[in-house]
Amino acid sequence: DYEAYYKKQKADSNCGFAEEFEDLKIVGTSQAKIHALTLDNKPKNRYNNVLPDSSRVKLSIIHGSPYDDYINANYMPQGYLSRKEFIAAQGPLPTTVNEFWRMIWEKNVQTLVMLTRCNEQGRFLQVKCEQYWSSGTKHFENITVKTTSEIPLEDWTIRDFDIKNLQVKTAETRSIRHFHFTAWPDHGVPETTELLISFRHLVREHMNQYSRHSPTVVHCAGVGRTGTFIAIDRLIFQIERENIVDVFGIVHDLRMHRPLMVQTEDQYVFLNQCALDVIRSRTGTNVDLIYQNTAALSIYENVEPKKRYS
Numbered sequence: 538d539y540e541a542y543y544k545k546q547k548a549d550s551n552c553g554f555a556e557e558f559e560d561l562k563i564v565g566t567s568q569a570k571i572h573a574l575t576l577d578n579k580p581k582n583r584y585n586n587v588l589p590d591s592s593r594v595k596l597s598i599i600h601g602s603p604y605d606d607y608i609n610a611n612y613m614p615q616g617y618l619s620r621k622e623f624i625a626a627q628g629p630l631p632t633t634v635n636e637f638w639r640m641i642w643e644k645n646v647q648t649l650v651m652l653t654r655c656n657e658q659g660r661f662l663q664v665k666c667e668q669y670w671s672s673g674t675k676h677f678e679n680i681t682v683k684t685t686s687e688i689p690l691e692d693w694t695i696r697d698f699d700i701k702n703l704q705v706k707t708a709e710t711r712s713i714r715h716f717h718f719t720a721w722p723d724h725g726v727p728e729t730t731e732l733l734i735s736f737r738h739l740v741r742e743h744m745n746q747y748s749r750h751s752p753t754v755v756h757c758a759g760v761g762r763t764g765t766f767i768a769i770d771r772l773i774f775q776i777e778r779e780n781i782v783d784v785f786g787i788v789h790d791l792r793m794h795r796p797l798m799v800q801t802e803d804q805y806v807f808l809n810q811c812a813l814d815v816i817r818s819r820t821g822t823n824v825d826l827i828y829q830n831t832a833a834l835s836i837y838e839n840v841e842p843k844k845r846y847s
Contacts, residue, residue, distance in 0.1 A: 565792035577604040587759045592794045611795040626756040628666025635678040648753040651717040652762040665758040692720035726807040764798030
């Protein structure tokens with residue numbers, strides 16, 4: 538019955554979806570943020586309204602300070618196989634890159650998803666994420682990161698990193714795959730549902746092979762694109778394995794663990810559009826997922842049009 542529901546909610550300029558999204562406005566906002574708001578940890582937050590709470594990721598204490606364990610990241614409840622299948626994180630700041638790599642080492646992360654460019658052009662050029670890798674080898678306190686391959690594609694780039702922890706006496710080297718989606722505007726949505734669905738399948742394939750026993754880190758600048766990506770993963774599992782669609786419930790659950798996940802109404806509507814196209818592709822009525830997002834196209838008005846990736 539989802540298609541009929543979608544048409545009803547979509548009517549009158551997305552009126553039904555707008556009401557649903559408004560009902561999510563305060564979800565998760567009243568939770569205490571004791572650790573995030575201490576004087577030592579405040580500078581580690583990119584935004585003062587995106588602060589982790591009870592589900593925060595805790596690091597080891599290495600310098601003897603109780604604040605060593607803080608990073609702006611949360612375990613998310615959306616994993617289909619594990620309640621800690623995902624870590625949602627902010628884009629690292631220059632002062633938190635070391636903690637970011639320490640988190641990846643300590644949590645044995647093998648799949649890393651980046652949904653923002655380091656610098657993005659809005660009205661002004663904005664730094665959304667400190668670049669935490671280089672073309673060669675880079676040192677982050679006790680961790681070395683070596684880029685072993687980089688494959689730039691039209692809408693995303695795939696990199697492989699080898700990382701070592703110099704504090705570990707063994708010569709252990711770990712491999713990480715970095716999925717960097719570059720065609721997603723801040724506060725907006727990808728140009729087509731096909732793009733995000735295809736990218737999710739690519740990431741999920743790697744997760745199923747290499748990250749079944751460790752979390753996958755997902756980050757943008759803060760919460761919007763990260764929440765949307767984690768939500769689409771859960772949504773596709775819902776459709777494929779449970780034969781239900783509950784976008785509202787998924788976003789509600791996300792926000793109870795990290796505020797503002799799926800940050801804009803456009804992103805919320807886009808998730809519902811993804812659900813419709815996944816259902817149609819399964820029933821053979823929309824195999825190519827041909828939905829074109831006109832709002833997203835207007836964001837690219839000053840950019841040379843891209844060819845669709847297949």
